[in-house]
């Protein structure tokens with residue numbers, strides 16, 4: 669469903685700007701987009717991308733960098749032009765200057781048309797950990813102990829990074845459309861708190877309640893703590909055709 673959504677945005681605007689996430693969650697999306705490119709001619713030649721985040725102190729060619737992830741799992745299989753790919757530089761000698769430039773580059777492209785998001789089990793989006801300012805811009809962020817522990821599997825025999833560069837919550841909120849993907853029981857609590865809880869920096873994804881055009885695409889496991897899930901199914905059942913993906 670998310671892939672169809674992305675394809676529709678590209679169909680309407682071939683030179684659209686996509687905001688992209690890494691992690692386990694979007695792997696299926698990237699696989700399907702690759703299939704659509706190879707089998708159905710989905711054309712990425714004019715598409716520009718901005719990734720949400722990258723580890724600080726990890727070179728682009730490190731096997732666990734988000735650069736490597738994006739090229740291995742997506743970019744090398746489609747016809748995107750390298751100069752249209754933007755991923756934060758974890759090795760930049762001047763983090764604040766880099767972050768300012770990243771924000772300017774997004775603006776110079778006309779802003780993000782469609783932002784793809786995953787969600788952490790604590791409700792983080794990008795590397796915006798709980799209590800991140802809801803107005804934050806691209807900046808350095810210190811990871812929680814939990815995030816460091818979660819990431820430790822990717823950094824055998826090395827120091828696990830303690831910092832990331834991430835688009836801010838304010839940056840994410842300026843995307844014209846957001847799609848958040850969440851699968852599995854581990855995400856159920858964060859999903860319920862994001863959709864049905866109060867808007868709070870304690871659950872960064874809850875800010876999406878204030879977004880004019882945000883969609884959560886989640887499976888039954890990730891949905892199982894939603895109090896109003898029958899109502900959401902009802903809404904979906906009675907959606908007018910023109911609203912369907």
Ligand code: F6R
Pocket residue numbers: 688689690691692693694720721785786787788789792793794795
């Ligand atoms: C990564 C990102 C993170 C992940 C989140 C969930 O670019 O934006 O917020 O989406 O940590 O990670 P997974 O999908 O591995 O559960």
